Amino acid sequence: MKETLLEIEGLKTHFITKKGTGRVVDGIDLTVYKGETLGIVGESGCGKSMTSLSILQLVPEPGKIVAGSIKLNGDDLVTKTEKQMQAIRGNHISMIFQEPMTSLNPVITVGEQIAETIRAHQPISRKEARIKSIEMLRLVGIPSPEERAKQEPYQLSGGMRQRVVIAMALACNPELLIADEPTTALDVTIQSQIIKLMKDLQKELNMAVLFITHDLGVVAESCDRVAVMYAGEIVEKSTTEELFRKPKHPYTKGLLDSIPKINEVQEELTPMKGSIPSPFTEHSGCKFADRCPLATDICFEQHPSLVAYENDSYQVRCFHYNESTSGKDVGHAKQS
């Protein structure tokens, strides 16, 4: 039996402004098990980063968590005070941000930036923290870490900086690492090095990873399970294998069709039409309806809920998906 580490239930993070309410995260349920890698995929703007910032209680103004719970080992983070959260951030849950080039402080040496994280959570001396920070730099594969520790971020290349960011995130041996597009800004060779490094370290340190990306290739490479997000909601959730074998939600199919496949003869790449709706628009029906090839009247009138199929082995939010048709691949049949 897999042990639950993080359990998100009914999470809603809204931006309440004069122009109206932006439902950036609009009722999300997610479970992360100990030691696994859960991927969250979706187009830009669907609320992936806001979901991860919600977990750390770092949603920027005027955003607010308006409903739901986020339980870490059964302990709800939403009700915690800022002080209590400080003890959790960087210690039990760490985060690697989307922008590796700007996420290090330009005027503090990289060694110190790692050491201060350790000292924020462990009662050790400056010197011990420094030694530990050099160890961390060595762990993430930075050559001559003693010298590098004394350097400032501008003296390091992009790939090196991302390694430093990883070292910083792992310094206190967190149970959960949230990686928000950790490789998007890096070039391809460095990208795969970093992903491999993260996988190795995950095994070594036995932590769970919440891997956020819009790159399905990266998902295939590194995730055990995947949640597909669309406009603040999860539309499909399953194991990575199942998702690639047989995508069920029309949006997931669209995503898969819009990326080139290496070992298949590709007739044509079909980019999805339309774009993601603004979180400020009101929906009475399915949020994907106006882009969906399968949409019928009901899709515009009622909001579908996330339904579990086959003993909860996967979940889909679509009126047109049911187990009886699950054998046939409706959306794909129509397109190919």
Added chain:
Amino acid sequence: MLLFIIKRLLQTIPVIFGVTLVVFLIMQMVPGDTAQVLAGEGASQETIEDLREEYGLNDPLHVQYFDYMKGLLQGDMGQSLKNERPVIDEIMVRLPISIELAIYATIVTIIFGITAGIISAVRPYSASDMTVMVIALLGISFPSFWLGMILMFIFSVELQWLPVSGWDSVQHMVLPVLALGTAGAAIVARMTRSSMLEVVRQDYIRTAKAKGIKNYLIIYKHTLRNALIPVITVVGLQFGALLGGTVLIESVFAINGLGRLILESIRMRDLPMVQGGVLVASIIFVLVNLFVDILYKFFNRRIDIN
């Protein structure tokens, strides 16, 4: 870096030529006759003519200027027309007082300015922020000599807590230093605030929060260190403005500094003295700016390279 410094020092040479030339020309435009002033009230025409001859005032202007520059290049600033003492001696007596005044005022600028800026930036748009910013706005709006007179009126004349004028003790220094430093402090406060609010929005501050770093460390270590870089430039520029301000403040508080010396000499049409005073002030100004630029370059090296 060394190249940069040498280049900047070489740039001061035309500045020195320019300054002397401008002062020379302006002094020609000051109404009145130098020889007349020197000879004093009721002197005979003959005496005045003699004096004019003696000091070379009959020579064409360019000859007068080149004579002066020739002396200057040999390290001779000439003698005061008033008391025939070497200009350099008089300046050396007065300059330290002005430097003292300027340095204390700069310290006030830095300490009050940065502290107020931090108080504002920590809770933007709060009551404390608003209070500090209103005071800062007032501080910028008041000319320093006017503020000096108000302070003098309140604390020296009415309350009689502090001496009216002079530069003999700490009590003497309080009011002029405050009057001179306030405008700068106000500008630095505003700059510190806006700079900190800018830095707070940076990704690396979010990273620091995500690491569980405590609030005071986020403010003093992560935010302030970055936010102060542009403030350095502002302090440097303020120091320039402040050197100009010493002239007025020294007059208001009757402090015998360089600024007051220059003013008196202008009144006396003591050209060598004015030349010397302005020249020394300009050189100090240029050197301070160079120093500030070096500091800025040093602190900004991480940003430059990106």
